[in-house]
Amino acid sequence: TKQKLWGGRFTGKTDPLMHEFNQSLRYDQRMWAADIAGSIAYAKALNLAGILTKDEQEKIVQGLTAVGQEWEQGFDIQPDDEDIHTANERRLSELIGPLGGKLHTGRSRNDQVATDMRLWLLTEIKHVVRGLKGLIRVMVERADKEKDILLPGYTHLQRGQPIRWSHLLLSHAFSFRADLERLSQLIPRISVLPLGCGALAGNPFVVDREFLAKELGFSSVAENSLYGVGDRDFIVEFMMWASLAMTHVSRMAEDLIIYSTAEFGFVTLSDAYSTGSSIMPQKKNPDSLELLRGKSGRVFGDMAGFLMTLKGLPSTYNKDLQEDKEPLFDSYDTVSASFKIAEGVIATMEVHAEKMREALTMDVLATDLADYLVRKGIPFRETHHISGRAVALAESRKCQLNDLSLEDYKQLSDKFSEDVQSVFDFEASVERRESIGGTSRKMIERQVSVLRTALEQM
Numbered sequence: 001t002k003q004k005l006w007g008g009r010f011t012g013k014t015d016p017l018m019h020e021f022n023q024s025l026r027y028d029q030r031m032w033a034a035d036i037a038g039s040i041a042y043a044k045a046l047n048l049a050g051i052l053t054k055d056e057q058e059k060i061v062q063g064l065t066a067v068g069q070e071w072e073q074g075f076d077i078q079p080d081d082e083d084i085h086t087a088n089e090r091r092l093s094e095l096i097g098p099l100g101g102k103l104h105t106g107r108s109r110n111d112q113v114a115t116d117m118r119l120w121l122l123t124e125i126k127h128v129v130r131g132l133k134g135l136i137r138v139m140v141e142r143a144d145k146e147k148d149i150l151l152p153g154y155t156h157l158q159r160g161q162p163i164r165w166s167h168l169l170l171s172h173a174f175s176f177r178a179d180l181e182r183l184s185q186l187i188p189r190i191s192v193l194p195l196g197c198g199a200l201a202g203n204p205f206v207v208d209r210e211f212l213a214k215e216l217g218f219s220s221v222a223e224n225s226l227y228g229v230g231d232r233d234f235i236v237e238f239m240m241w242a243s244l245a246m247t248h249v250s251r252m253a254e255d256l257i258i259y260s261t262a263e264f265g266f267v268t269l270s271d272a273y274s275t276g277s278s279i280m281p282q283k284k285n286p287d288s289l290e291l292l293r294g295k296s297g298r299v300f301g302d303m304a305g306f307l308m309t310l311k312g313l314p315s316t317y318n319k320d321l322q323e324d325k326e327p328l329f330d331s332y333d334t335v336s337a338s339f340k341i342a343e344g345v346i347a348t349m350e351v352h353a354e355k356m357r358e359a360l361t362m363d364v365l366a367t368d369l370a371d372y373l374v375r376k377g378i379p380f381r382e383t384h385h386i387s388g389r390a391v392a393l394a395e396s397r398k399c400q401l402n403d404l405s406l407e408d409y410k411q412l413s414d415k416f417s418e419d420v421q422s423v424f425d426f427e428a429s430v431e432r433r434e435s436i437g438g439t440s441r442k443m444i445e446r447q448v449s450v451l452r453t454a455l456e457q458m
């Protein structure tokens with residue numbers, strides 16, 4: 001029977017369940033390309049360090065390239081392949097013979113795995129960026145087209161003030177823009193090369209780590225080998241990032257779930273992103289949005305679980321660190337899918353402008369009524385009170401604010417005149433919010449252009 005890579009000092013066999021328990025190839029095989037790339041760079045560095053001849057280096061690189069091709073076409077996994085590193089090394093030696101055994105000189109799986117993880121994440125983050133940009137883009141395009149639609153803006157889920165529908169949509173887009181920015185800020189901290197740290201103490205063959213960093217596209221090298229092999233903060237940071245991004249996805253989903261109820265009726269999801277009930281024939285449920293909301297919990301769990309794994313570990317490598325992979329991959333997969341689904345939902349949902357309009361009752365102009373009196377010279381604290389009394393009066397008469405007569409208004413304040421009727425205009429109300437960040441048409445256009453520029457630049 002074949003020897004385990006580390007089998008020299010062992011006489012007894014591994015318990016079969018322990019073998020299973022220890023095996024990570026099932027999930028770490030998705031880093032095969034990073035593992036091969038790291039090994040190719042390392043073979044070159046070993047040549048520069050005088051450990052491999054040029055000819056040996058070339059044979060190893062050819063062998064590694066062939067192993068990579070096998071992964072593309074269906075790698076033949078052997079029962080004793082413990083992880084992606086041992087699988088690749090085993091196969092390399094099968095292809096090129098004992099020379100394959102020179103590749104691991106001065107290297108450990110400890111610096112190797114840390115390198116693979118970072119390299120994998122650096123590559124995959126580009127897809128996350130693309131997905132997030134796609135989502136922001138559909139939101140911006142929709143917002144640009146639907147500027148005419150007004151609805152009540154809510155606080156405490158109670159009608160507050162009229163806003164443009166685009167303003168609400170863009171509010172979520174701005175959260176996502178911040179996520180895009182935060183994601184790019186993680187990159188320099190992921191891009192720190194562990195390769196050449198060895199098992200823990202450093203590389204005794206004096207490989208040129210700056211050469212390795214350049215070859216692999218890292219922006220810096222880990223300056224301390226113990227740190228290099230033991231640090232997984234970049235994984236935590238990515239999952240923290242994913243948790244926050246999913247919080248934004250979830251809050252947006254929650255808005256849309258509420259708006260898609262019959263009680264609101266502001267939006268209808270397309271059939272493509274809804275599902276039905278097995279018993280209630282009339283049901284069309286917003287499952288896509290509920291899953292987006294639900295999956296945020298899953299990503300927080302990935303993050304919290306791994307932090308718990310990390311927090312008590314002694315320095316450098318401990319096998320507990322193998323538990324970094326599943327949560328990282330899971331949160332990566334979950335955010336990636338979530339951005340795509342959210343993009344699809346937003347792109348295809350129907351917006352019911354008339355329903356939003358119906359929800360605009362005159363009371364949402366009570367702030368504007370107070371502001372009207374402010375413009376006539378009364379301090380806001382007083383005008384707030386006066387407007388509140390107008391609301392109470394309308395409520396007691398079961399009418400709207402604009403149904404009160406001028407005499408009614410004059411009773412409340414002698415500053416009211418004919419032109420009070422001009423307050424009862426939703427369009428005029430949103431148009432008054434024209435300083436930066438407001439809901440006026442011009443400020444929506446500004447937001448659209450700010451986001452478009454960000455999409456081009458990030």
Ligand code: ARG
Nearest residue numbers: 024083109110113317321322
């Ligand atoms: N599969 C291991 C992991 O993912 C690779 C590193 C193993 N190192 C070791 N010293 N056993 O963490």
